[in-house]
Amino acid sequence: MIYRLVIFSFLFAQSAWAEMKVYATTDQNRIVLNQTVSLKVTAEESNDFPKLDISAIKDFTVISGPGQSSSFQWVNGKMSSSKTLSWTLIPNKPGSLTIPALTVEIDGKLMQTEPIVVTVLQSDNRSTLNSGDQPSQKEPQAPLIFLLAEPDKKEVFQGEQVTIHYKLYTRVNLRQYAVESKPQGVGFWQEELYAPKQPTLRETSVDGVRYRIATLYKVALFPTTHGNLTLEPMILNCSVEIPSRNRKFSLFDDFFSDPFFSRTKQQIVRSDKLTFNVKPVPEVGKSADYTGAVGDFRLTSSVDTASVAANQALAFTVELSGTGNLGLFQLPEPEFPGGLEVFSPKTSMDKDPFRDEISGKRSWEYILIPRREGQVILPSVGLIYLEPKTGKWLTTETDPIPVLVTPAVSAITESSGLTKEEIALLSQDIRYIRQEPVRIRSISNRIVPRTFWLMNLLAVAMFFAPNVVELVQSNRVERQGAIRVRGTLRRAKKILLKVEDDDYEKVEQTIYSYFSDRMGLPGVGLDGRILEQKLQGAVDQSTVEKLSALLDICDMGQFSPSISDTSASELAHRAADLLREIERQL
Structure with missing residues (x-):
């Protein structure tokens, strides 16, 4: 046991003496404008997770993070460990973008990562989404999904309203979406106009290509200053079905979507950044009493x-x-x-x-x-x-x-100058002398007050009230059941007398409906065998046999009408007489 502890202590000390390292990596260095990149900062042989500030990354927007992960490995008797922080980033513009060197604190020491260059290709201002994961080098095709920001105007006065509609266009099945970032801008006062939980899709056409479109967000902006003001894009995280690489996209996919021929992918969709030319209000004719109304x-x-x-x-x-x-x-x-x-x-x-x-x-x-x-x-x-x-x-x-x-109504009010509230408060402090005769009320000699007895009677009544209500309701249900049972035979005879010559099925259904209502049997799955069992002892055996024979004739008439020598109408009259006899015996 001591030997094992010594070995473990030696290995632990060996790992502690190992040199600490920190480095930053990305999962890819060539993407299109609306694709995401994963940034990971890993610290090896450290006791704690790395601490750093990524606000120096200006060319990318943080979508999520930081996420934490750690790993331990044993290789040839040596233990190694690493702790990683990860972020999901999306580029703000096309071109050659740089993630700068980041200063990282590890176990009280400051270390730096190397800068990373990511090439971002233009995506035609729309979210390009091919069946594959890599950006296509062929001739640009119509995007499968994109988010469009539509302002009603681009040039406004300071204080004038700008309304922006954010519309999602899609040619693929959208399983769900989440708003990662709503549009934000410095120098605007915003008011949300429309943000549905379940957006409504409608059909439209863009450059001859059919899309489904939904308005996801509508916002009103009021610029509070003048100049060129920028509104950041709206960012969505969409879960969409992408056609297989070996299967061409078709308009029929909207109607015949099969998961076997498609796969689900998380796709970041982002609108364009908007810039507004905000003019100051005219100085000519402006009054000194102007307070900002537009x-x-x-x-x-x-x-x-x-x-x-x-x-x-x-x-x-x-x-x-x-x-x-x-x-x-x-x-x-x-x-x-x-x-x-x-x-x-x-x-x-x-x-x-x-x-x-x-x-x-x-x-x-x-x-x-x-x-x-x-x-x-x-x-x-x-x-x-x-x-x-x-x-x-x-x-x-x-x-x-x-x-x-x-003039004032009261002299007191005029001379004192008091307000209504003060007079109302003063009236609470004044009590006038009674001038009418005082009536003296005798005190009861009861040992127990009348209120005591009333409260006890009320408690007893409340105790028995639920039983009384339940009894009344059960009696009412029983009366309704008896009324329904008494009318069962009358309704059955009325239906049977209207049966036509070849409607054997109606005769059989009427017989089963009669016994279902009369004896409280379930209508589903009811047949002649079940009726024989239920009628044993309640109806004489000859009557039961007549009923079974009658039901057999009904089955024969339905499936082999040429063999049956009895018409459905004649069979219905016999059934009515038989049910009358069964009713008498029951």
Whole structure:
């Protein structure tokens, strides 16, 4: 035992003295634009996993990672170990791209990897997906799957809405997809318009090639600054069925898809990067009161009453409706006249979710308390906004609203100057002397209060209530069953009297249906042998034999009508008489 421990300690020490190494590798160095590459950083003979920052990789986007793995090997009595971190990357552009040297910390020591050069071929701005894994060197073919970003405009004013539709085009069966990265951009305020869990596919044609298309994502962008702004691509991880290398792609694959002739592959699909020319708002005609509104708007104002007593509250509401960047600006503060106590407004916003352009209503509700009687003119409220289609400055404003303030209702309110809330609080502290005669109520001499008995009776009733309900329901079910049984013979006779000369099957089905309802037997699999067993002891033997003979004639009439000398209608009358006799005996 001691000998084994010495050997193990020696081997462990030998592995600890081994030289630590670190290196970076990729699974391939020649890919197309929308293919992924796996980057691995491996540390040999280290105690811990390597620590590093890959933010220096600018030419690639990280799709997933880091993943961890470790391995141990014994070769010729020597132990070796390695620990690996891995990432999945996708190139940002075609060309000769470099993964720079990375600084790695291993067990407290800093080491560097070698740079890696990856050649990225152009993929016609669409996700090229051939039946093989390598990019085709032949004449470009129509892609099997790609993601297209469609903005409604590329040149906008600062604050103007841009709507982008992300549409997936596919000629292969799409098993599932996951959004690896939604479009992001610096200098934009974004609002999601549409992101279905189950997108709807429809047929379309692109350059004469038939595709199925689905809108996966719809987003509204509002640039908050001007200049050339860039929106990063949307990235999907799709699981698709790829035709076999030995089988040419056909349009019939959409209808006759067979896993034997195809294979499933994970494919990264990415839209194009979008660049927008964002113009600043015109300086000519721009007012100092401009707060950033861009769109088409209309202002209205109202009060809940045109006449109010002094020291009483009224509500003054300003409502803004229209289309544009509703949530990105504020109204200029109204200049209320003196003699009004003004509280901070209560704001609300109601958007229309069924339109591509952001539209809806915003409201500001001010609570005003006039302190002096007379007529008060509530001010007009104005908004200056840019109409993006014409590039002109427009103004919308409300009309002034006159409000008549009448004298205060109470002298206490007028002299004290208290608000409604203060008066309501004061009334809770005042208790007036009673002037009407006081009625004295006698106290009961009961030892046990009446409430005690009522609660006990209620508890007993609740205890027995489920049993009573169950009994009532069972009686109702029994009555319904008895009614159904009593009508079984009548329904069977009614059907049998309408049987035609050659409808032996209907006679047989009616007999089986009668016994299924009358005796509660399952209709599926019911035959003459089962009926004989069930009727033994309940019906005399001669009647059972008559029933068996009648069912045999029905079978013969169905499969060999030329042999049977009894018509179906005659057989139906005999069956009705026989069922009447069986009903009497049951």
